[in-house]
Amino acid sequence: MTPVMKTAPSEPARLLVVDDNMVNRMVLSRNLGKEGHLVETAENGKEGLEKFRTGEFDLMLLDIEMPVMNGFEVLEACLNDVDLRQIPIIMTSAMEELDAVVKCVELGAEDYLTKPVNPVLLRARVNASLEKKRLRDEHRKLFRTFATKEVAEELLRGGFSLGGQMVTATVLASDIRSFTTIAENQDPSDSIELLNQYFSMMFDAITQNGGIVNQIVGDGVLAVFGAPIFYEDHRERAVKAGLQMLDLLKVFNENQLAQKKAAIRIGIGITSGKMVAGYTGTQNRAIYTCIGDTVNLADRIQEYTKEALRPLLVDAYTREGLSERYKVEDLGTVVFKGKNQAVGVFAVTGKG
Amino acid sequence: MSVLNLSTFNALRESAGADFIMELMDAFLEDTLNQMETMRNAVAANDAESFQRAAHSVKSNALTFGAEDLAALARELEMMGREKNLEAGNRLEVLNEAFEILRVRLTELK
Structure with missing residues (x-):
């Protein structure tokens, strides 16, 4: 018997790419668009945070070095926001910013990618993060079914x-x-x-x-x-x-x-x-x-x-x-x- | 080190597709010209932050395309900006030369 390949048809997700660099935005949007995702972009941290706050995104790819508001500041603002903290954020950065990336992951970023971004890794990390988010959303729903909203929030916060x-x-x-x-x-x-x-x-x-x-x-x-x-x-x-x-x-x-x-x-x-x-x-x-x-x-x-x-x-x-x-x-x-x-x-x- | 690391470039071309790589190259060339101008202006205005950010952008783009020489030069400039040292000497001209060489190389590949 031939084993049945379990193809995981990744649901189209709404992704936000925040990067001050045009070429990076183009490359990321292109690659993610090819995966069937709906991609929007923002050119700096402030614009990115404003778009993210509309609540219309399933995941954000966030550059660290940016004008107006850098990736750190955006990440912190999101983690302090009860409505945003459950949405995964993947940091994107140059290889030599690895220290900064580690700090972001410790703070609560879901994952990271180094630039130039490898398309295979990009696909894998984004899909894994979306899958984790899906599971968390299910948990959240379960908590709300069996516990009060306060407990669910307490749980998710703590x-x-x-x-x-x-x-x-x-x-x-x-x-x-x-x-x-x-x-x-x-x-x-x-x-x-x-x-x-x-x-x-x-x-x-x-x-x-x-x-x-x-x-x-x-x-x-x-x-x-x-x-x-x-x-x-x-x-x-x-x-x-x-x-x-x-x-x-x-x-x-x-x-x-x-x-x-x-x-x-x-x-x-x-x-x-x-x-x-x-x-x-x-x-x-x-x-x-x-x-x-x-x-x-x-x-x-x-x-x-x-x-x-x-x-x-x-x-x-x-x-x-x-x-x-x-x-x-x-x-x-x-x-x-x-x-x-x-x-x-x-x-x-x-x-x- | 090379003007253009072909394996990086080909991987990018493959993942981007034949049409999109053209668009991407144009964006890259144009953006790099703009960033180099920003760097010159930043030196004149003694604005280390803008200088560093522009150098960072050039480096980042160069790495995406496999333009290793350009990336290495931009990285040095980025570090200088980070240390608030804008005594660039002739480094901006060297950067510009590396960019021109790369532009020719990329045009050949179009």
């Missing part, structure tokens, strides 16, 4: 790295009561639809209050408040989200019953304290997650809602973070399985 850090935050764990029984008694597609509608409502309550959903397991949700972006009032935010979830659930159930479908009940457990938060997984697939006793306890307390017959329970430290407007009921202390110490449990029943 960069992504695996590994955790100790934070003080609040964790919210929720679960649908006896979902398995519900699922067994109806069509699988109905169950999925139910879950999707339910999740979309719950996610709204969480993200509105600055939380991030970091795990969905079956019908359960784990969300964190106060990390990676710290909020002073992380405890109150989580409780507010929990109460909103219960309010939204009422609406959800009314709809269900109107359609002669099953109503559902949920349990929510909220705990606060120190935990390790960070990205776990691999470079290619990772989630923002929290680990530690505080997180385990949230799940235990969530389970305890069945016995306590209250849908929203919090631990003592979370309770301390609530203003007087919240109606709280002291349920005494509970020793949870696998824990040595008794934990004070409180039911939050509403907000004045």
Whole structure:
């Protein structure tokens, strides 16, 4: 069998060539145009930056030595611009400016090419950079799907790295009561639809209050408040989200019953304290997650809602973070399985 | 070192295509004349920055075409400009001569 050659038909991209030298502009435009890309040029850094800021480009080839505004200054301006920093910049320079080029790459330029530019290298570097940008754009979209815009931006600003850090935050764990029984008694597609509608409502309550959903397991949700972006009032935010979830659930159930479908009940457990938060997984697939006793306890307390017959329970430290407007009921202390110490449990029943 | 490194020039011609290399040569010759004038004016005005930039441009273009002699001379001038030294002596005339030799060579290749 002959191996199938995987030809990567490079999508036409919109490229900006910034170079004060006419011959360089001509050569670069010609070569890139032959690749099917749409090329525009600028004669100096200032003009280049102005064109780049229109947001119509997928990549910029940037000369270093230029009048009015040099390549360094353009690069720095782009890296400091939230809208531009994700667009790749390839530095082009003479061989003896290699020191300068290294500095640019350290600053955040995607790659570099030495002039005179070799057409084969040019094609390879441009296409590789465009491909990397495409992947980054996809990541960005993914982040936005699963995290709030703030987290996505924080991630893109701070960069992504695996590994955790100790934070003080609040964790919210929720679960649908006896979902398995519900699922067994109806069509699988109905169950999925139910879950999707339910999740979309719950996610709204969480993200509105600055939380991030970091795990969905079956019908359960784990969300964190106060990390990676710290909020002073992380405890109150989580409780507010929990109460909103219960309010939204009422609406959800009314709809269900109107359609002669099953109503559902949920349990929510909220705990606060120190935990390790960070990205776990691999470079290619990772989630923002929290680990530690505080997180385990949230799940235990969530389970305890069945016995306590209250849908929203919090631990003592979370309770301390609530203003007087919240109606709280002291349920005494509970020793949870696998824990040595008794934990004070409180039911939050509403907000004045 | 040579007036024109043919392997560089042919590679450029091949990647540019027969029509476009003509356009490119014209642009190169014209631009180099302009840059040399800029350099002369810069010496008169004691403007090291313009001097350096023009020399840089000549060098860069020369390298693109494989005009090694011209590039080497322009590089020296660029360095001088960078060091704010515009005591060019007869170097600008030497540059001009190298350019004329190159122009003849390129015209032969047209």
